[in-house]
Amino acid sequence: xxxxxxxxxxxxxxxxxxxxxxxxxxxxxxxxxxxxxxxxxxxxxxxxxxxxxxxxxxxxxxxxxxxxxxxxxxxxxxxxxxxxxxxxxxxxxxxxxxxxxxxxxxxxxxxxxxxxxxxxxxxxxxxxxxxxxxxxxxxxxxxxxxxxxxxxxxxxxxxxxxxxxxxxxxxxxxxxxxxxxxxxxxxxxxxxxxxxxxxxxxxxxxxxxxxxxxxxxxxxxxxxx
Numbered sequence: 001x002x003x004x005x006x007x008x009x010x011x012x013x014x015x016x017x018x019x020x021x022x023x024x025x026x027x028x029x030x031x032x033x034x035x036x037x038x039x040x041x042x043x044x045x046x047x048x049x050x051x052x053x054x055x056x057x058x059x060x061x062x063x064x065x066x067x068x069x070x071x072x073x074x075x076x077x078x079x080x081x082x083x084x085x086x087x088x089x090x091x092x093x094x095x096x097x098x099x100x101x102x103x104x105x106x107x108x109x110x111x112x113x114x115x116x117x118x119x120x121x122x123x124x125x126x127x128x129x130x131x132x133x134x135x136x137x138x139x140x141x142x143x144x145x146x147x148x149x150x151x152x153x154x155x156x157x158x159x160x161x162x163x164x165x166x167x168x169x170x171x172x173x174x175x176x177x178x179x180x181x182x183x184x185x186x187x188x189x190x191x192x193x194x195x196x197x198x199x200x201x202x203x204x205x206x207x208x209x210x211x212x213x214x215x216x217x218x219x220x221x222x223x224x225x
Contacts, residue, residue, distance in 0.1 A: 044072025053081035063093035079120035104154035166212035
């Protein structure tokens with residue numbers, strides 16, 4: 001683990017620390033401060049990232065202690081994890097899994113994410129089989145990347161094949177450009193700076209009429225949809 005001492009010692013402030021490590025017990029103490037809000041809202045705690053499944057043991061310990069206190073738990077993941085380890089360490093202690101699904105075509109998936117989608121597809125199929133009411137596939141709608149007729153039709157057909165019950169569409173949000181600037185990266189000129197219009201969103205939703213389509217604009221808690 002990087003200790004961050006070099007950040008404190010740098011006389012020119014050329015480095016800065018983003019975030020810090022929390023021991024499990026300290027994190028649980030912080031999370032429990034909002035327990036009354038969880039109980040009133042029906043919500044709970046979501047582990048997201050980055051990718052939380054890169055830290056299976058830590059996530060397991062946090063989730064276990066939350067479930068000991070009867071707090072609803074949600075995990076957001078890109079699905080690229082070892083199934084056996086996930087099934088043993090995470091699955092028993094998580095109530096809801098937000099599973100991001102991007103591209104149906106393996107070559108396109110490799111081009112945009114630097115990984116093929118074989119593992120993520122296998123993991124989603126496993127989850128739908130063993131815990132169907134607790135997994136929610138989510139498709140980020142990126143113009144001309146994931147939000148294409150070919151990709152969404154293929155994903156919809158595949159969802160039917162593996163018996164997905166519910167899914168969600170995440171509309172493109174151009175505010176990512178500010179994050180790119182903070183990382184010293186240029187905005188991709190191929191992507192628009194406007195959000196989808198209602199008509200465009202309805203067009204994409206039409207591909208998923210056979211499913212329970214969860215709208216996150218109307219579900220703002222961690223409660224199961």
